[in-house]
Amino acid sequence: MHLPVLSLLLSSVGLASAQYTVYQPQQQVIFGGNTNSSIQGLTTASAAYDPTLLQAPTPPDPPVPTNQFVQLYSGGMDDLSMPLSGAFFGFSIEMSIATRVLGKNSSLLQVPFLNLMANIKERVGWVQVRVGGNTQESAELVQSLPNGITLAKDLSSAFNPTGTPPLAYTPDLLYLMGNISSLTNTRWYLGVPFFNNTPYSLGIVQQGQQILGDNLIAFQAGNEPDLYAQPPRTHRPPGYGPFDYMGDIGMLVGQVANNSLIPKKNNLFVVPSISATVWTPEEVWNTGIVGTYSSSLYGLAVERYLSNNCAARYGIGTAINPQDVFPSYLTHNSSVNLVSSYVNSSQFAMASNKPMLMFETNTASCSGFPGISDSFGAALWSLDWAFMMAFRNFSTALFHVGGQNAYYNPFTPPPTNQSAFRQWTIGPVYYSALVMAEALGPSNASRVLDITQNLLTPIYVIYENGTPTKLAFFNFVTDPSGANDYTATFAVGGGSTGLPGATPSTVKVKYLSAPSVSVKGNFSWGGQTFGNNFESDGRLRGAPVIQTVNCNTQANTCQVKVPAPSFALVFLSDVALMAVSSATLTFPTTVVTRTRNTVYIDPSLLANSNGDYGFQNKKGRTSLSSDARPLRQASSGSFAHACIVAVLFQFLTYLPW
Ligand SMILES: *[C@@H]1O[C@H](CO)[C@@H](O)[C@H](O)[C@H]1NC(C)=O
Ligand SMILES: *[C@@H]1O[C@H](CO)[C@@H](O)[C@H](O)[C@H]1NC(C)=O
Ligand SMILES: *[C@@H]1O[C@H](CO)[C@@H](O)[C@H](O)[C@H]1NC(C)=O
Ligand SMILES: *[C@@H]1O[C@H](CO)[C@@H](O)[C@H](O)[C@H]1NC(C)=O
Ligand SMILES: *[C@@H]1O[C@H](CO)[C@@H](O)[C@H](O)[C@H]1NC(C)=O
Ligand SMILES: *[C@@H]1O[C@H](CO)[C@@H](O)[C@H](O)[C@H]1NC(C)=O
Ligand SMILES: *[C@@H]1O[C@H](CO)[C@@H](O)[C@H](O)[C@H]1NC(C)=O
Ligand SMILES: *[C@@H]1O[C@H](CO)[C@@H](O)[C@H](O)[C@H]1NC(C)=O
Ligand SMILES: *[C@@H]1O[C@H](CO)[C@@H](O)[C@H](O)[C@H]1NC(C)=O
Ligand SMILES: *[C@@H]1O[C@H](CO)[C@@H](O)[C@H](O)[C@H]1NC(C)=O
Numbered sequence: 001m002h003l004p005v006l007s008l009l010l011s012s013v014g015l016a017s018a019q020y021t022v023y024q025p026q027q028q029v030i031f032g033g034n035t036n037s038s039i040q041g042l043t044t045a046s047a048a049y050d051p052t053l054l055q056a057p058t059p060p061d062p063p064v065p066t067n068q069f070v071q072l073y074s075g076g077m078d079d080l081s082m083p084l085s086g087a088f089f090g091f092s093i094e095m096s097i098a099t100r101v102l103g104k105n106s107s108l109l110q111v112p113f114l115n116l117m118a119n120i121k122e123r124v125g126w127v128q129v130r131v132g133g134n135t136q137e138s139a140e141l142v143q144s145l146p147n148g149i150t151l152a153k154d155l156s157s158a159f160n161p162t163g164t165p166p167l168a169y170t171p172d173l174l175y176l177m178g179n180i181s182s183l184t185n186t187r188w189y190l191g192v193p194f195f196n197n198t199p200y201s202l203g204i205v206q207q208g209q210q211i212l213g214d215n216l217i218a219f220q221a222g223n224e225p226d227l228y229a230q231p232p233r234t235h236r237p238p239g240y241g242p243f244d245y246m247g248d249i250g251m252l253v254g255q256v257a258n259n260s261l262i263p264k265k266n267n268l269f270v271v272p273s274i275s276a277t278v279w280t281p282e283e284v285w286n287t288g289i290v291g292t293y294s295s296s297l298y299g300l301a302v303e304r305y306l307s308n309n310c311a312a313r314y315g316i317g318t319a320i321n322p323q324d325v326f327p328s329y330l331t332h333n334s335s336v337n338l339v340s341s342y343v344n345s346s347q348f349a350m351a352s353n354k355p356m357l358m359f360e361t362n363t364a365s366c367s368g369f370p371g372i373s374d375s376f377g378a379a380l381w382s383l384d385w386a387f388m389m390a391f392r393n394f395s396t397a398l399f400h401v402g403g404q405n406a407y408y409n410p411f412t413p414p415p416t417n418q419s420a421f422r423q424w425t426i427g428p429v430y431y432s433a434l435v436m437a438e439a440l441g442p443s444n445a446s447r448v449l450d451i452t453q454n455l456l457t458p459i460y461v462i463y464e465n466g467t468p469t470k471l472a473f474f475n476f477v478t479d480p481s482g483a484n485d486y487t488a489t490f491a492v493g494g495g496s497t498g499l500p501g502a503t504p505s506t507v508k509v510k511y512l513s514a515p516s517v518s519v520k521g522n523f524s525w526g527g528q529t530f531g532n533n534f535e536s537d538g539r540l541r542g543a544p545v546i547q548t549v550n551c552n553t554q555a556n557t558c559q560v561k562v563p564a565p566s567f568a569l570v571f572l573s574d575v576a577l578m579a580v581s582s583a584t585l586t587f588p589t590t591v592v593t594r595t596r597n598t599v600y601i602d603p604s605l606l607a608n609s610n611g612d613y614g615f616q617n618k619k620g621r622t623s624l625s626s627d628a629r630p631l632r633q634a635s636s637g638s639f640a641h642a643c644i645v646a647v648l649f650q651f652l653t654y655l656p657w
Contacts, residue, residue, distance in 0.1 A: 046404045046405070046415065047367050047368070047370065047404065047405050047406055047407045048374075048403070048404050048405070048406060048407070048409055048412040048425060049425065049533050049534075050370040050371075050374065050407060051520075052322070052370035052371040053371060053518055053519075053520070054322060054323050054326050054371035054372065054375065054518045055323065055326075055518060056326075056377075056478035056516045056517045056518045056565075057326060057327040057330060057477075057478070057517075059477050059478065059479040059481075059483065059484050059564070060456060060477065060484070063477075063479070063483045063484045064454050064456050064457050064475070064477060064484050064486055064564075065453070065454055065457075065486060066485070066486050066487065067486065067487050067489060068453055068454070068457065068459070068486055068487070068488050068489070069488075069489045069490070069491075070451060070459060070461070070471065070488060070489070070490040070491075071490070071491055072461055072468045072471075072490060072491065072492045072493070073492070073493060073499060074466070074467065074468075074492060074493040074499055074500070074502045075466050075499075076447075076463055076466050077449055077461070077463070079449060080447040080448070080449045080463055081390055081391050081392070081393050081447050081448045081449070082350065082393050082395075082447065083444060083445045083446065083447055084390050084395065084440055084444075084446050084447065084448065085124070085395065085396075085440070085444050086123065086124025086125065086437055086440040086441050086442050086443070086444070086446065087120070087124050087125070087126050087127055087128050087187075087396075087437075088386070088390055088394075088395070088396060088397060088436060088440055089386050089397055089399070089432065089433045089436035089437065090127060090128035090129055090130070090396060090397070090398045090399075090433075091127075091128075091129045091130070091398055091399055091400075091401055091410060091433070092129075092130040092132065092133065092359065092360045092361075092398035092399065092400045092401065093129060093130065093131050093132075093133075093400075093401045094132075094133040094134070094135055094400070094401065094402055094403060095131050095132050095133055095135040095136045095139055095167060095169075095191070096133075096135040096151075096153055096167055096403075097401070097402075097403040098131050098151060098169075098173060099150050099151045099173070099176075100403065100413050100416070101113055101401060101403075101411075101413055102131075102176055102177065102180060103176050103179075103180070104150070105148075105149075105150045105172050105176060106150075106172050106175035106176040106178075106179055109176065109179060109180060109183075110413065111537065111538065112411070112413070112423065112424040112536065112537050112538035113180070113411075113413075113538065114180065114183055114184055114538070115537060115538025115539050116411055116426075116430065116538040117129070117180065117184035117186045118183070118184045118538075119434060119538070119539070119540070120433065120434065120437050121184050121185045121186075123434070123437040123438055123441070123442070123580040124437045124440065124441060124442045124580070125185065125442045126185040126186070126187055127184060127185065127186045127187070128186070128187050128188075128189070128217065128396060128398070129186050129187075129188055129189070129398075130188070130189035130190075130191075130220070130359065130360075130398050131173075131177070131188060131189070131190055131191075132189065132190060132191035132220055132223060133191075133223060133360065133400070134223060134224075135167050136167075136190070136191035136192075136193060136220070136223060137191070137193055137194050137195045137223055137235070138166045138167065138193055138195050138196070139166070139167040139168070139169065139191075139193050139204075140166070140167070140168050140169075140193065140201055140203075141168075141169060141170070141171065141201070141203035141204045141207060142168050142169070142170060143170065143171070144170055145168060145169075145170055149170075150169060150170055150172045150173050150176065151167065151168070151169040151170075151173055152167070152168050152169070153166075153167055154166045154167070154168065171207050171211060174207055174208055174211040174212055175211060177211075177212060177215070178211055178212055178213075178215060181212070181215040186215070187214075187215050187216070187217050188212060188215060188216055188217060189217050189218055189219070189220060189270065189359075189398075190204055190208050190216065190219050190220070191204075191219060191220040191221075191223060192204065192205060192219050192220070192221050192222075192252065192269075194221065194222045194223065194225070194235075194248070195235045197248055197251055197252070199251075199255050200251070200252055200255055202255060202256060202259055202262060204219070205219055205256060205262050205268075206259070206261050206262045206263070209262070209263045209265065210263065217298065218267070218268055218269060218270050218298035218299065219268055219269055219270065220269075220270045220273055220301070220359065221248075221249055221252055221269040221270065221271050221273075222245065222248065222249075222271065222272060222273055223273055223303075223360075224273060224274060224275045224303060225240075225245045225248075225272055225273070225274060226272075226274040226275055226276070226277065226278035226279040227275055227277070227278060228240055230278060241279070241283075242272075242279050242283045242284045242286075242287045242289075243287050245271075245272055245284065245287075245289075246284075246287045246288070246289040246292070249269070249271060249289060249293055249296075250292075250293070252269070253269075253293055253296045256268075256296075266295050266296065267295070267296070267297060267298045268296060268297075268298060269293075269296055269297055269298060270297075270298055270299050270300075270301045270357060270359065271284075271289065271290075271293075271297060271300065271301065272284045272289070272300075272301070273301040273302065273303055273359050273360075274302060274303070275302075275303055275304070276302055276303075276304065276341065280341075281300075281302060281341070281342065281344075281345040281348075282344065282345070285345070285348050290348075290352045290354065291352070294352070294354075297354060298354070298355075299349070299354050299355040299356065299357045299395070299396075300345065300348075300349045300352070300354050300355070300356055300357065301356075301357040301358070301359040302342060302345070302356075302357075302358060302359065303358070303359050303360040303361065304338065304342075304358065304360075304361050305361060305362055305363065305364050305365040306328075306329065306334060306338060306363055306364060306381075306385075307320065307325060307328075307363070307364040307365075307369070308320070308364050308365040308366050309322075309364045309365070309366045309367055309368060309369050309407075310365065310366035312366075313366045313367050313405075314366060316366070320369070322369040322370060322371050322372050323371070325369070325372070326371070326372055326377065326517075326518075329363065329372060329377055329378070329381040330377055330380065330381065330456070330476040330477075330517060331455045331456060331476060332384060332452050332455040332456070332457075332458040332474075332476075333455050334381060334384070334385070335381075335384045335385045335387075335388035335389075335458075336388065338385065338388070339388050339389060339392045342356070342392065342394070343392050346392055346393040346394055347393070349393075350393060355395035355396065356393060356394045356395055357394065357395065357396045357397075357398070358389055358394050358396065358397040358398065359398055360398060360400050361385070361397060361398070361399055361400065362382070362399055362400045362408040362429065363378050363381065363382070363407075363408045364408070367402060367405055367406045367407055367408070368402075368406055368407035368408030369407060370407050371518065372407075373406075373407035373408035373427075373428075374407050374408070374427055374428065374520050375428060375517060375518050375519065375520055376428060376514035376516065376517050376518070376519050376520075376523055376565065377428075377476075377517035377518065377565075378408065378427075378428040378429060379428035379429065379431045379432050379512060379514075379523060379567075380474060380476055380512075380517065380565065380567060382399060382428065382429045382432040383432040383435055383436065383474070383512070383567060384458050384474060385397075386432060386436050387436070387439075387448060387450070387458070387460045387472060388450065390436075390440070390448040391448045391449060391450045391460065399429050399432075399433065408427065408429065409425075409427050409429070410426070410427050410429040410430035410433060411424055411425070411426050411427060411430050411536075411538075412424060412425045412427065414534060418534075422534040423534050423535055423536050423537055424534070424536045424537070424538060425521075425532075425533045425534055425535070425536065426530035426531070426536045426538075428523060430530070431512060431523050431525050431530075434525060435512055435525060435567065435569060437580065438510070438569060438580040439460075439462055439470055439472055439569055440462065441464070441469070441470075441576065441579045441580050442579055442580070443464050443465075443579070445464045445465050446462050446463070446464050446469075447462070447463045447464070448460055448461075448462055449461050449462075449463070456475070456476045456477050456484075457473070457474055457475050457476065457477075457486060457562070458472075458473075458474040458476075459471070459472065459473050459474070459488070460472040464576075468492055468572055469571070469572050469573060469576040470569060470570060470571055470572060470576055471488070471490060471560075471569075471570040471572065472567070472568070472569055472570075473488050473560065473562045473567070473568045473570070474562075474566075474567050475562045475563060475564045475565050475566050475567070476517070476565060477564040477565060478516045478517045478518070478564060478565050479564040480515070480516075482563075482564075484564035485561060485562065485563045485564050486561075486562050486564075487559050487560070487561055487562070488559070488560045488561075488562055488568075489557050489558070489559050490503075490557065490558055490560075490570075491503050491555075491556050491557045491558075492504070492556075492572070501556040503551055503553075503556040503557060503558060504551060504558065504572050504573060505550070505551055505553055506548055506549060506550050506551060507548075507549050507551065507558050507560070507570050507571060507572055508546050508547065508548055508549075508570070508571040508574065508577050509546070509547040509548075509549055509560055509568050509569070509570050509571070510525065510526035510545075510546055510547075510568070510569045510571075511524070511525075511526065511545075511547075511563075511566050511567065511568050511569075512524070512525050512566065512567040512568075512569075513563070513565075513566045513567075514565070516565065517565050520532075520533075521533055521535075524542075524545075525540070526544050526545055526546055527542055527543060527544050527545025527546075528540035528541060528542045528543070528544055528545075529541055529542055546577070549570075558570075
């Protein structure tokens with residue numbers, strides 16, 4: 001453990017790793033007392049829009065090797081990962097913000113969220129999303145709530161050591177998820193509220209299955225149970241250990257078996273989702289829990305953040321200066337070291353015939369770091385971390401969405417009282433999700449191998465059915481001089497390998513790029529972007545840019561340039577590129593129902609609509625909310641734009657090159 005932050009993490013054990021989310025005050029966006037009409041003219045105290053810019057680490061001296069040669073072999077290579085799903089990279093959404101992110105209720109879905117999921121579906125066929133986190137643990141499914149709302153936070157009784165308020169929600173949240181599934185093929189993980197086990201509140205296990213059917217993947221049983229008895233938490237008595245947790249799982253399985261209302265299904269639960277700061281995974285496996293409850297278990301999970309920002313956010317532990325730790329994110333060593341404590345566990349999971357899941361991860365717990373978690377560096381880090389987990393036989397990695405108070409969100413809806421005139425903010429981690437979807441593709445056959453030669457320039461290869469189909473090249477360095485750009489030269493078979501040369505004559509390359517690892521927003525993936533803060537409806541904008549590289553057919557080599565900083569995904573065949581470039585429209589949308597506060601769509605309009613034609617015939621409400629009106633003069637340009645987007649939500653297009 002080379003990072004200074006990790007020793008701090010251990011010194012504040014029980015506090016450092018958990019994803020704390022403190023919910024009040026909800027709305028922190030304030031106007032800066034400045035009449036500047038642009039979005040940049042607003043100052044904001046929300047972490048999600050924090051303007052902190054760090055300095056990119058100084059370039060290494062000597063520079064990274066400017067020529068790197070990669071030899072690939074037809075048929076396969078040693079140490080490839082198991083075959084992986086293209087939906088590997090998914091999302092974890094804190095339960096308390098579910099209605100902010102997914103939609104107000106089952107008849108008002110958030111259009112940007114639909115688009116964000118549809119982007120992934122277009123590439124790999126489906127998406128996996130977990131709704132849960134700390135707030136699931138005392139959440140309660142109730143049949144109705146006052147005023148017909150879908151989810152409520154009981155702020156009056158919010159006092160508890162983590163500031164996590166009890167939550168109540170109605171079955172409409174499950175219908176909302178079901179409607180999202182039917183439009184975007186999103187499949188879900190939910191959680192059993194685990195704090196009270198006498199008895200467990202099993203309504204979600206019953207109705208979650210009944211309402212979501214096959215779109216429900218599994219239920220998490222316990223979120224970071226290794227922290228339950230860590231002061232100041234008192235969710236279990238002091239000394240609560242892995243065997244006690246196994247006992248809790250036994251009770252859960254027994255109560256479910258005894259409950260005649262619950263549909264009976266094998267492989268339903270995810271365990272143990274430990275933070276691994278108090279218990280090691282092996283301590284849990286060694287209880288025998290997996291063998292004992294095998295038929296009840298879907299998969300084995302852990303949760304892990306690289307570092308934590310608990311001191312700055314909540315005064316817990318020792319302060320970490322983001323600028324000091326920024327370089328620790330911009331090296332392959334980060335993911336090599338982070339995955340090392342789970343390699344044995346993923347082997348155990350494979351031997352137990354269960355998938356290994358990273359159920360919740362991101363740059364840093366306690367909201368992330370300003371300037372790191374929302375920077376281009378975080379896109380490169382999360383992508384390297386995802387490839388590393390894939391290489392080490394995790395089957396899924398869910399990146400957390402924490403809401404307005406988090407720096408690391410893959411995507412953030414605007415604050416409630418600004419949602420009539422602002423759009424969503426797409427963070428670096430969502431770009432990584434898209435890239436990973438394209439890297440793995442829809443075949444379920446992609447196997448990943450780490451072939452890195454230099455820690456600042458990770459390299460992976462993806463094989464499908466014995467054939468290398470893609471190469472992934474990173475450059476973590478920021479150096480506008482060009483001295484740290486490198487040229488990757490690769491060959492497939494041929495030459496000294498004694499195998500027939502199979503180097504393609506041309507390859508296609510897409511870049512993930514930004515001018516520096518420290519910049520925020522407006523990142524480019526294959527020439528397209530989701531823009532800056534408050535600018536996205538969830539669709540990529542701009543013309544795709546896909547480079548064609550002609551290879552050297554004499555030498556049987558191809559050369560790809562990897563600027564500092566950037567990530568390059570090389571498609572070794574047009575088939576590989578086409579597989580993730582479908583121009584198929586995921587669903588033809590027509591009209592957005594614009595309610596008082598935000599841009600929503602009624603799924604029944606989608607169900608009955610027929611592309612442009614449907615748009616002609618179905619008009620959503622477009623009346624403006626009164627709270628938006630004062631901004632009309634102040635920001636007429638972006639306001640008008642927001643109205644157009646709200647009314648004229650168009651096709652989900654992903655144009656091929
Ligand atoms: C990479 O991590 C290992 C293990 O912690 C450490 O021994 C090594 O010094 C690190 N290398 C660099 C260049 O930081
Ligand atoms: C949103 O709410 C915050 C906090 O309540 C308030 O300061 C701000 O002025 C509101 N913004 C708008 C546009 O209403
Ligand atoms: C508004 O702010 C932006 C960004 O800070 C700046 O470029 C622009 O000049 C400002 N406009 C006015 C009218 O002050
Ligand atoms: C991952 O799984 C593959 C088998 O599918 C195996 O060959 C490889 O050794 C495993 N990797 C690790 C690190 O266990
Ligand atoms: C969703 O919310 C809208 C606006 O508050 C309301 O009119 C509608 O009835 C709600 N739908 C459901 C299914 O509760
Ligand atoms: C969508 O929501 C409605 C309730 O508003 C529900 O009747 C319907 O079953 C839902 N569809 C799916 C696929 O869950
Ligand atoms: C399940 O029901 C049986 C028979 O009524 C009872 O003995 C057992 O204690 C129950 N188990 C749980 C976990 O409630
Ligand atoms: C790997 O995990 C197994 C199962 O928990 C355990 O028995 C073994 O000791 C672990 N090996 C290492 C090196 O940690
Ligand atoms: C990949 O797996 C998904 C989910 O298990 C399945 O729906 C899909 O049909 C599979 N695709 C291929 C090409 O096998
Ligand atoms: C966004 O990035 C593009 C290059 O990809 C650049 O041309 C444009 O000026 C940037 N826009 C903003 C607002 O930063």
